[in-house]
Amino acid sequence: MTASHLRFLQPDGWAAPRGYANGVAAAGSMVFVAGQIGWNALAQFETDDLVAQIEQALANVVAVLRIGGAAPEHIVRMTWYITDKSSYVARQKEIGQVYRRVMGRHFPAMTLVVVAALIEDRALVEIDATAVLPA
Secondary structure (H helix, E strand, C coil), X not given: CCCCCXXXXXXXXXXXXXXXXXXXXXXXXXXXEEEEECECCCCCECCCCHHHHHHHHHHHHHHHHHHCCCXXXXXXXXXXXXXXXXHHHHXXXXXXXXXXXXXXXXXXXXXXXXXXXXXXXXXXXXXXEEEEECC
């Protein structure tokens, strides 16, 4: 589902991106979601599995969006920070399945950054997001 206040930006002649958009133009009220990691509502890790932590981090993003009156289809950009590139690459299919289960088939502008570590020692991923609600 695509929100009507969003326009996905794809330059002519560019190869279509897979799992993200090159850019998004939006109009409306903005909702900013701070970096969410793969722990539960009580700030406790239930797993040290990358895919499971991604699923929890995405669910946490959705929970914050809901409080702001937004949903995954309102997201215009996300930044993912991961600590293990090889694990991410090896498990991309599983990560895509988890993403679609939590976020649907909405693919905003995204950036993936490999970092040496995150503040919480057990965190394997951190995801922040910006959403725009229709005016």
